Amino acid sequence: MEPVTDTQISAAGPDPDSAAAGGACDDGLGLREQKKRQTRIAMHRAALELVAEHGFVHVTVEMIARRAGVSTRTFFNHWSTKDAAVLGIIMGESFEISESLRIQLEVSSPREAMRTVLREALTAIPSDSDLRELKKQVMAKEPRLHSISSGKLIEVQTEMVEVLAEHLEGEQAGTLAVIAVQVGFALTRSAFALSMSEGIDLITAFDEVVDLYDSGLIEA
Amino acid sequence: MEPVTDTQISAAGPDPDSAAAGGACDDGLGLREQKKRQTRIAMHRAALELVAEHGFVHVTVEMIARRAGVSTRTFFNHWSTKDAAVLGIIMGESFEISESLRIQLEVSSPREAMRTVLREALTAIPSDSDLRELKKQVMAKEPRLHSISSGKLIEVQTEMVEVLAEHLEGEQAGTLAVIAVQVGFALTRSAFALSMSEGIDLITAFDEVVDLYDSGLIEA
DNA sequence: TGCAATAGTGCAGTCAATGCAACAGTTGGC
DNA sequence: GCCAACTGTTGCATTGACTGCACTATTGCA
16 A cells, blocks of 8 residues: 555545445445545544544544554554544645646636645545534534644645745745745635534535635634 | 743744853843753754754754753753744743733734734744854755644634634634634744744744735735 | 455554653742 | 742653554455
C-alpha cells in the first residue's frame, strides 16, 4: 500500500454494509480497492464512535485499530494522523493540487482559481445518515477538531503559496500570496466544520461558506 | 513555575548577554523573573539555531534543551510544544482573550473587536538583529512553520467562536462566527509569517497584513 | 496455476509530551 | 541574619503517536 499519500480532501465513502446489502455498488473498482475502502471506512467509523464515546484525548490509535479489526500499523498506512482518521481526511499528492492551481491561474483570476482548486479538492461525502449523526456529535463535543492542520495539508498550503506568489509578481507578491492562501484555507476549514456540524456534504458547505463570506456579513 | 499557560502571543525579549553588558536593563523585574526570561530566550535561540543548522525534523527537544543548558523537563515548563519554542510563541490564559473579545464587542463592530483583540494579543518583539536573521533563515527553509496551530491556539480560537456566536444572534450566527474567527486567525498567521520572513515586529506585520487585506488586492 | 503487485502485520525504535516527587535558589517577613 | 512560603529546575517513569523494515497474505492477471 502506498504509505499514505495525503492531500486530496475527501471523506469516507458509503457504508460497506449497505453496499453489501444492495450488492450493486461495485463502483467499477476491483475487489482489492473495495476492501481497501472498507477497512478505511471501518477505521473512520470506529474513530468517530470512540471519540463520541470517550472524547478525543482518551481515544488511542490502538483502540481505533482494534475496533476496526486491523493492526495499528495498518492504521497508519491509511491515515497520516489520528486527527485525519476522525475527520475522514484523505489526501492525494500535493503537487497535483498545486499543478491544478497553476493551470487555473492561466484562465481565471486568482480568487476564482483558488476557489476552484479548493472546491475541487473537496470530494463529495456520500456519508450515511448515521455517520453524519456521529460527526455532528463529535464536532459539538470536540471543538479541537475545527482547526485541521493534518500534516500534509500544510504541504499543500506551502506549495500553493509558491505557485501563487510566482504568478502574482510585484513587490508584495509573497505577502499577498500568503494571505490569499491562508484565507482560502480558512474558508475551507470553515466549510469542513460546517459540513460536520450540520451534517451536510462538503461541497455544499463550501459553497455556503463562500457565499456568506462574499456577502460581507462576516466582518472579518 | 506555572505549567505553561499559553495564549498571549509574544516573543522572546532582548538578548540576555546584551542586557548583562548594559547592566541597566532590570525592567523592574525580580531576579527570579529575569532568570526565567533568560532561560526562555536561551531555549528560543537554541531552537532557532539548531533548526537553521539541521532542519526542523532533525532537531529534537533534547538537543534544544542541551544547547540551552536546561533539562528537557524544563523545556516543557516553558513551551507547550516544540513548534512554540522555535516560533517564540508564548500564550497566557485563553479566557483572558475571549473575555477581552466580549468586552470589545460591547463597544465596537465585530470586525473591529476581532482585530483589536488579536492585535493586542500580539506583544511586540524586541528581538535582536541576529535573532531576526536567524528567523528569516529558518522561515525560508521551513515553510512548515508558516501554519501555526500550537496547541492552546486552538483553544483560544474555540472560545472566540463561542463568544462571537453568542453575540451575533440569528440563524447563521454559528457559521458566521466560525468564518470570522478562521479568517481572523488566517490574518494573524499571515502576520506571523511576514514578521519572521521580513524580520519586522509582529504588530507592524499585523497592521500591514490587515491593510493589504482591506485593500482588496488579495483576491481571496 | 504461477508470478507480480500490493494490502496487512509484527516488531523494534524514536521522540514529543505529561505527571510526580524531590530539590534548590529567591523572596519577604521577622 | 533566619526561617518559611514560593516557585523554577530536575530526574524518573510513562504514555502514546508515528516510522522503518522485513515478512506474510491476498489479489489481479497472464
